Structure formats: C-alpha cells, structure tokens
C-alpha cells in the first residue's frame with residue numbers, strides 16, 4: 799500500500815513539472831529553420847535593459863537603477879560587441895550575438911561603459927549607468 803502511494807505522489811509531481819514547463823512562454827516563436835534563438839533579458843532579474851544595435855549604438859545609452867540592482871545588455875544585432883567599463887570599475891564582458899551580459903551594481907555612482915570592439919570616436923557605442931543609493 800505504501801509504495802503505491804509513493805508512486806502516485808511522484809506521478810503527480812511529474813505532471814506539475816510538465817505543466818510548469820509548458821506554461822512558460824517560449825522566447826522564440828515557431829519558425830522553422832534551426833537558427834539560433836534570439837537572446838533575451840527576460841528572466842535575468844535585471845531592472846534595466848540596454849540593447850546593443852547593429853548600427854553601433856547602445857539603446858538606450860543610459861539607465862538609472864538603485865544600488866543592488868542589475869542591468870542586462872542584450873545583443874541580437876548579428877555583430878559581436880562588448881560591455882566594457884571605461885575605468886574598470888565594473889566587469890562587463892564580451893557580448894556576442896546572440897548574447898547577454900548582466901551586471902549587478904552594488905555601489906551608487908556613475909558608471910560609463912563602451913564597446914571595446916567599436917570604440918569612440920569612430921563609433922558611438924558608449925553609455926552610462928547611474929546607480930542611485
């Protein structure tokens with residue numbers, strides 16, 4: 799009797815898990831083709847999203863968050879970019895396409911960043927994160 803109850807419980811848990819999976823929205827809708835799905839900041843927990851574009855800009859180029867919150871950079875431009883701190887006060891990283899970089903800012907301040915592959919003054923891939931206390 800006991801083992802049968804256990805089996806039933808496990809089965810119910812399995813159904814719940816499957817339902818949860820099916821319920822979550824797919825980031826890439828249908829389409830066929832074996833292409834790489836686009837990157838998304840959804841689910842990153844970030845408070846602000848900045849998109850690296852194919853026209854060599856960050857859009858928007860500024861974001862304001864509160865200390866302890868995160869910024870997510872997303873790139874689906876087809877061009878590899880980076881999120882690089884102007885003064886090495888935060889660690890970003892390479893931002894391939896598709897790809898995301900999520901940075902949590904613990905300390906209030908102004909954090910300028912750029913793309914090290916497309917740096918100024920040739921390009922305008924720059925921006926600033928304002929972190930409020």
Ligand SMILES: [Cu+2]
Nearest residue numbers: 879913915916
């Ligand atoms: Cu770039």
